[in-house]
Amino acid sequence: MGNLEATRPFPDSEEMEISFGPQHPATHGVLRVMVRVDGEKIVDAKPIIGYLHRGTEKIFERETYNGTIPHTDRMDYTAAATNNQALVGAVERMMGVTVPPRAAYIRMILAELQRIASHTIWLGTHALDIGAQTPFFYTFQERETILDLYEEYCGARLTLNCMRVGGQPFDLPEGWTGRCGAFVDQLPARIAEWERLLTNNRIWKLRTIGVGVISAANAIEWGLTGPPLRGSGVKWDIRKVFPYDRYDEVDFEIPIGANGDTYDRYLVRMEEMRQSVRIIKQCLAKLPDGPVMAKVPKVIKPPKGEFYFSVEGPKGELGFYAVSDGSTNPYRLHVRPACFINLQALPELVRGHLIADMIAVIGTLDIVLGEIDR
């Protein structure tokens, strides 16, 4: 095998370079990771991204403010509602618009449903990566109900386009709150079922405890947000720190982990789903009557200035930095993508682990390539 010898990238070492992806079952899209392995041990990993780059930020610059909303749907396509929420939040604050309370509550319900939907995808694919295929179908079954609710509300299931600057485009349809309430009432039992499959399972514990550990200080240094940061024990949630919409009127907890490993992040997300259920229940109970759209001018024209607004997306802090020159189009609309910044810590998390652990870590970071590449 002379030709094999010649093509070894490191002829003198025992290391081997593996190109993971961009077509790989476990990279959640078109992520490519160049891994240098010594046997099965990862010496270094280098994520290569950009395969899904669509120039969303450039496209934003030619759209009107409401026209950008459908484009945000396509960034983190598992959480379109929170993307919409972050964008319209930024523009509303630039314009000084106050959202009517009913619209704010509807937004919260939609966002929390989206958080559950996103976490169900995460759980399904994360478990699938670690080898348990069945949770995927159970979680998707629940997600399907959420998508049905979205379809009833705004007519789309995935790319929702369900918020507008100044409020909500439509009121809730007849009987929607009842169906939503019924769904969130039965959800905790489903979550308990998923937990019975995984939480105590010895294989699951072996695969996740102590894998991809990051300390709280390091997590802040690497800019992690969302469940990866909370899993390390930092009590940090935009919904509590900078309450937007009406999050200051509802009661919920921020779950945090202790060790910052994959298992803690798993527990944090499971608890977050329960907290979301709690928030939705309170929102449904408090849902005020009234208009869903504030009085905004037909042509949206924020004043000259710049504003950064972020929401707690399912993946982490999702921020929009809007710069306006006083015209109808955003001069610059920059996204602070949570996945992009969380993925950056991947080499830090996997160094010294085995290849199988890298799969678990990619799963636990809960990345969506649409948001990373934009």
Add this chain to the structure above:
Amino acid sequence: MGSPWIAFLVVPLVKIVVILLVVILMAAYLSYFERKILAYMQIRIGPNRVGPRGWLQPIADALKLFVKEDIIPSRAEKFVYIVAPALITAPALVVFSVIPFGADTTFFGLLKQPIPPYLTDINIGILFILGVSSVGVYGVILGGWASNNKFSLMGGLRSAAQLVSYEVPMGFSVIAVLLMAGSLSMVKIVEAQKQAGVWFIFPGIVAFFIYFVCGIAETNRNPFDLPEAESELVAGFHTEYSGMKWAFYFLAEYANMVVISSVATVLFLGGWLRPFPNVAALAFLDVIPPFIWFAAKVGFFLFCYIWFRGTFPRYRFDQLMALGWKVLLPVSLANLLVVALGVLLMGGAR
């Protein structure tokens, strides 16, 4: 039986053909049942488009694999690449020659005198099975290496380590049964259970457990499916294989599952025997022919295989090794000691 030629040549030939056909069909339909059962556990309904309720799905799959383009990567080691699937499939099929599917039978009066439905009963049957089936690992290693693909290579290496490690505790758990049976012959082992009046699973529960865990590991099935861990190694050692060569790997995997289940049935569940074979009160169960008993027990094991696949996550490579060497091996050794002491105290093997 007229001429000795018939007994010597024709009868075994017929048996070989029948067993081969049955095993291959079984492997194909095992894939169908696996898909169906997994689907049912995952609140889906599985294949249901080809034929009534999808019954012809395995046939359609086989046809598709036959006519599929057979790709050999240009950088592959051609000879080994082609031979490797045969190397894993042949042992898996050979092993069926010594598995006793049932007691001597006249096939419902078809024959004048009862003949054994299995091919042969050699006096070192279980040794033969262990020996031949471990040849199969060469197919995996060589196939993974010859593909000249890093994922395949890692799958092959994982498989090699895994099979070697789990042979050891598996062997010890089998020895525990052999101590109780006092014979290496598969038929004798079943008969020993009839004499003892109890399946060996009851005295050998620990051995049974170890055997089954090792069996799952040997067949590369979930939760030990590291060599072909889809999310890590794409498809492991058979990443580059396609068409019929891939079908051979597939066939071998399912045939191996049947082998492991059959051996478990023979060793621990009394082969073709009904439950409590010496209890006269249960004699009405004898209306069910022995072969059905055997098939039902094998079916139970296969269902467990699929059930496990539908439930458990996958071990990591080092954890798998740790489980094999640090848990199963000591436990199987201790169990061997206990069983040996028990056999000694109870009067020894017959």
Add this chain to the structure above:
Amino acid sequence: MNEQQNVPPQPPEAPKPPWEEKPVPPESRDAREHEQVREIAAIVPDAVLEAVEFAGQVTVTVARERILDVCRACKEKLEYKFLVDLTAVDWPERPEGRFDVVYWLHRFSDSRRLRLKVRVADGVEVSSVTGVWKVSNWMEREAFDMFGIYFADHPNLERILTWEGFSGHPLRKDFPIEGIDTGAAIYPDVYPPGGGPVAGGEGE
């Protein structure tokens, strides 16, 4: 519209709720006297060029040469441990330098945020802050990729979202939105050099 019908009739003297008023946009104010700005000015004197407050967010424009000092001081002395975002804005006509590099810092102790801004001319390097916050690595790479701003002492200043060899910086205002012919030989045996799929083309 039926939405209005649900509104309970308001007593005439009660003020309208804010969502029924015409929105009053916030105005930019000079924020040199703002607490957060004074903190910086006290630690790093004569670095602050300009300070603006808009809708409650403070923007401090810092001299390009001093940005590393300011960032380090912010992190070490003022507890801005968390770099939330780093990006750039292109103002092609501006005489003081074409680009704004924007840093968005967060302080955990009192949950306050601060925006730092540096004006950079085209082709002029700005110090990388990867030594201060590790998170800025990819953010600076993105700013380099999208705007062509060079960050001095960056450990790995490569393109991140576009491919290596892409010519041009897409988020500059003079980059055409239809895309450019990159000349990338994607399928060299099928397309002639310079041919092939056009970046941002119709995709027909």
Add this chain to the structure above:
Amino acid sequence: MSLWGFLTSVLQIDLAQGLSVTGKFFFHRKATIQYPEVRPEPAGRFRGMFGFSEERCIVCHICAKACPIDIIHIADHFEEVEVDGKKKKKKVLDRYDIDVKRCMFCGLCEEACPTEPVAIWLTTKSYETAAYERNEQLYFDKERLQNWEGVKPYPGVVPPNMGQMPNDPTGASSAGPEEQKR
């Protein structure tokens, strides 16, 4: 490890828990929808294929402006029309094309439409928009937008080509107020 932990570990309680869940779902009602035979009915607001009414369209171009990706192409000219004996200039639609293959079904055109009921709508509940050829088959001009196969009328409104006046007030008010403006 506590005694209880040891016991659960030896007795494989954790694994049995998982097996019990999958075993339970083995007998659960299946969620699969046999698609071509069983067709799920989309919700009332479902954004599907376009419907268009030339009679209702006032050629204001607002939908084309609202479209984030500019796939609505409109051309018009003025015509002298006699209404009640008075000569009036009226805009007449020459071309109303939607490049459906690029459409992302955001529904902003429908929201922007000022007519009542709207002249362009996506609530046709038709989601089977696949075609074999995208440039020809997924480019809809105004005739095709009104008469494409499987087009369903706007909910609650009798389609204008079925013999009713397009802006007939009785016809318009027969639609539920909820469905009028979504």
